Amino acid sequence: MCVGIDRRSVSPWGNPRKLRRGLRGAISGFLFFLIEKSESFCVASQRKPACTLSKALPGKIFFGGNAQYDESISSYFYIQERSRPACGVVPTSSGDVSVAIKLLAKSGSPFSVRSGGHASQPGASNSKNGVIIDLRSLKEIKLQKNGAVVSAGSGAAWGDVYGALDSRGLAVLGGRDAHVGVSGFTLGGGISFFSPQRGFACDSVTNFEIVLANGKIVEVSAISNQDLFVALKGGTNNFGVVTRFSFKTFTQGQLWGGAIVYPDSAFPKMEAAFTQTKQPKNFDLYQALEASFVYLGQSPSFLGVASLFYSKPVVNATSLKPFTSIQPQLSNSMRLSSPVQLAREVSSLSTPNLSSVWATTTFEISPTIISRLVSIWKKTARSMTQVTTTTASMTFQSIPPPPQITSPNVLGYSPFSSPQKDQVLMLLSTFFEDAAAYEDIDALTKTFFAAVDNAANEEGVDVKYTYLNYAAKWQTPLKDYGTVNWLYLAAISKKYDPTGVFQKKVGGFKI
Ligand SMILES: Cc1cc2nc3c(=O)[nH]c(=O)nc-3n(C[C@H](O)[C@H](O)[C@H](O)COP(=O)(O)OP(=O)(O)OC[C@H]3O[C@@H](n4cnc5c(N)ncnc54)[C@H](O)[C@@H]3O)c2cc1C
The missing domain is CATH 3.30.43.10 (Uridine Diphospho-n-acetylenolpyruvylglucosamine Reductase, domain 2)
Incomplete structure (x- = not known):
């Protein structure tokens, strides 16, 4: 007993x-x-x-x-x-x-x-x-309103949701990796194949069912508990346990997408290509790309990987040519495919069962910032090898557009801004087998980000936004949404969880 x-x-x-x-x-x-x-x-x-x-x-x-x-x-x-x-x-x-x-x-x-x-x-x-x-x-998936909305239990993964929509020619603003959970991804923002056109995944939620700290099960939407609706779009696990999400769907055919792998001799061309695609005049809302500079911890030491997606069935889309034209290429999987197949391919390339340190930052594009950061990164990557054998990737992608003024989130971007055109989200993810090396790799990552922020400061391009889903434990994504949003989150927490159960007893990023 x-x-x-x-x-x-x-x-x-x-x-x-x-x-x-x-x-x-x-x-x-x-x-x-x-x-x-x-x-x-x-x-x-x-x-x-x-x-x-x-x-x-x-x-x-x-x-x-x-x-x-x-x-x-x-x-x-x-x-x-x-x-x-x-x-x-x-x-x-x-x-x-x-x-x-x-x-x-x-x-x-x-x-x-x-x-x-x-x-x-x-x-x-x-x-x-x-x-x-x-x-x-909790992974039941149901189509509602003639397919205009899909509701997913909070234990579902994105592959389940794409799979349920695929045969109907529908899609949702979901993850690029089929195995990633609907919940953590959405509550932290969520960057999709479709984000340059449609924004963060949290902005496509029409309803959350949530269990509050007092055990009450409540519906949260634009017409019910509206203040909590805003806070859940970026506020992660600070208000309760979400048990069901409803998302807007949209008609979606095949995408043109895949990955191209280059030798490190292509780095200067990749840096130039990324800088070129980030010029506001070159913005294409159907184009979603991640440019990764990967350290292998062995010979050959570095590889370049461009994960490219075009959300229309257009082979050789013009706006992706800065990358698709780079030679030599070690491999190229670009083809027409469905969201579920592409998401499954992405997860097949992600390796579980390793230790990993992630950290992130945001800055505006400049003519030199990408090549400058790649150069700092190469030195850090080599110093990590002195701790343990690592594989590590520095990845650049775009910040999604902000939501409309009528349906705000707490991420901190004004509805009148257009970060998708000139802001860059950088993720450093380092993978290693030796779990005991975690603290040392984490410390090197922290030092690296101090150098990155310093470089961005010197160029006058730093942006105080930290994407929660990529952030390290020592980063402060909720605070970096800006004081107004941070205070708003604190007020909503006080209202819906007055004794602070989710602040004091539950891990994750706290207000
Ligand atoms: C291989 C891989 C690929 C990725 N790809 C992408 C990508 O394409 N785009 C992108 O934006 N991010 C991506 N991410 C990052 C991902 O969005 C975050 O790791 C996210 O937190 C994962 O959500 P989860 O539900 O799987 O994780 P979990 O570890 O289960 O949860 C993450 C956080 O959310 C909280 N949480 C989970 N469920 C609930 C709930 N129902 N109610 C309240 N709080 C909850 C947890 O307490 C925890 O703090 C990727 C990560 C990995 C490892």
């Missing part, structure tokens, strides 16, 4: 002895055996308050030592996120999430909210010795 807290005060079904008798009569002996088994794990895990969950949600709690626990932990994409919680909850309905949140809020136990498990910041979606709410069973 768990004695961490007085269960009478938390069990939604009252007296636990009566509950036990009721359960004996009502459920099969096998299910009761499972509950008893969970209790023995409760004892083994030092009677954490969180273990009361096994009473309230029988069969939906896992503890260390069982296969479901191991599967859940090992399914986090990166090693640094695989800490060991006391137990996990696998809700199969928003009602289950509500029961769990009420108990966890009362118990004071730390907990985490996990969907696709792709966060790179340690502790963002896992909770060492706490409780994880593993939402992956």
Whole structure:
């Protein structure tokens, strides 16, 4: 029996002895055996308050030592996120999430909210010795309003959503990697194949279903809890657990897309090509590209990769020619394909089960900034090798356009600005097998970003925006949305979570 807290005060079904008798009569002996088994794990895990969950949600709690626990932990994409919680909850309905949140809020136990498990910041979606709410069973996808809207359970991945829309010739402003979770991606902004034309993914949400800290399940949209609707578009896990998202769909045929790999001798041409495509006069809203300067930590040391997408079925789109014309090419997978196939290809190229440090910054394009940063990057990449063998990629892409004035988000871009035309988002992601090297690689990354920010400052092109989904733990993306938005987030948190459960007990970027 768990004695961490007085269960009478938390069990939604009252007296636990009566509950036990009721359960004996009502459920099969096998299910009761499972509950008893969970209790023995409760004892083994030092009677954490969180273990009361096994009473309230029988069969939906896992503890260390069982296969479901191991599967859940090992399914986090990166090693640094695989800490060991006391137990996990696998809700199969928003009602289950509500029961769990009420108990966890009362118990004071730390907990985490996990969907696709792709966060790179340690502790963002896992909770060492706490409780994880593993939402992956909430993955129902439904078309609504004759296909104009798709609703997705918060445990779905983008491949599930694209897959459900594909045969109807529809798409959604989703991730470029099929395995990335709908939830974390959308709540942090979300950059898609379609972003240059349609903005951040969060701006295509028409409704969130969310469980608040008091366990209430509420609908959030432009007409219901409107202030929270704005805050959820960039405010990540600070207000509750989202259990369902509804997104606008759009008609979408094939895209022309893929990746071209170049030897490092092509770096100067890639730098020039990226700088050219970022001239406002060359902006093409159908073109989405990422230019990556990749360090392999072995010979050959560096490679260039251009991930190119054109959201119309136009082979050899003119605006992508600065990249497609670069020679020599080591490989080229450009072809006409559907969003789901391209997203699956992107995920097949992403390697899980490694440690990884991510960090990001934003700046305006200048004639020299890209080549300057590539040169700083080459030195940093080599110094990382002295710590451990790494593969690392410095990637440049565009900031998506801001939302319309009538449907704001909290990301900080004015509806009258056009960052998609001249601002650059840079991501540095470093991958390595030696988990013990994490702190050293993180420190080198921090030093590198100080040099990058210094270079951007010297050129007068620095922009104070930090994309949350790419940010390192030591970065401050919510604060960097600007003081007005930051204070707004704080006020909304106070209103919907007055005791600060999601500020104090849940990991991730806090207000
Ligand atoms: C291989 C790879 C490819 C990527 N590709 C892209 C890309 O194309 N574009 C892009 O913009 N980003 C991309 N990202 C970054 C990605 O958007 C973030 O890592 C994002 O946080 C992942 O969401 P998730 O649900 O998978 O992660 P999780 O680790 O499950 O969650 C991330 C954060 O969101 C919170 N959260 C999750 N679910 C909920 C919920 N239901 N309610 C409240 N809070 C919740 C968690 O608590 C956590 O803090 C990529 C990342 C990887 C590793």
